Amino acid sequence: MLQIATGDPRPIIKQITDAVRVKIATGELEPGDQLPTVRGLAQQLTINPNTVAKAYAELTTEGWLESRQSMGLYVAAPRQRLSDAERDRRLDMAIDHFIHDVVPLGFSPAEVQARVAHGLQQLAPRKRA
Template sequence: MARTQALMIQIATGDPRPITKQIVDAVRMKIATGDLAPGAQLPSVRGLAQQLTINPNTVAKAYAELTTEGWLESRQGLGLFVAPPRQRLSDAERERRLDEAIQRFLHDVIALDYPPDEVQARLHREFRLLVPRKTA
């Protein structure tokens, strides 16, 4: 039987994203980078709510969204687990979301007035920091 994986995430009160979105984004990132392996058990709704000192309904909503998207799977009577890897979106939807994310990124960064080479180098460095965890 799998042991519950501690979910080391933080909620930022100054973040403009709703708390539910912060949880969803943090869990997605941990799964995508390999910090949470397939089959790892997540804390209960009540457990994570106590850890983050938030309403359990907020955690339940985040977990439900992650389950609907295929990141998590529920096992009757056992809890929530990281789902096995699979392509969760169609190629067209993945392409659309990538384009949308790049546009958001560019609009945020362009006003900072950095040379494109520096932006690309820093982005590349951040990817290198994330990718080894996923392949290790």
């Protein structure tokens, strides 16, 4: 279901939370889908169960997941998790970070835009109406 990359500079918890968010946002995981247990995902990824538990706790706090008593964790029904102002702020921060990482690479703006568009299109087919 999820994979982690040892060469990724992001902490494992961040890799897990980011992967689950993307799977939900693209429709690969739908509301009501059950996630693997903490122990099961930890064994699959060969990581400490506490790491998975912390990632799941963060996703639950943010409203991406919901816990059902004695049944496990499930993808929560969609809702706007952040205010419009917070969404705009996070988008601006992500774009600023992206620009500062990409400009030194020397690509033309047209090439960068084409690759970003391609990357977004790769996610779009997974999204369901």
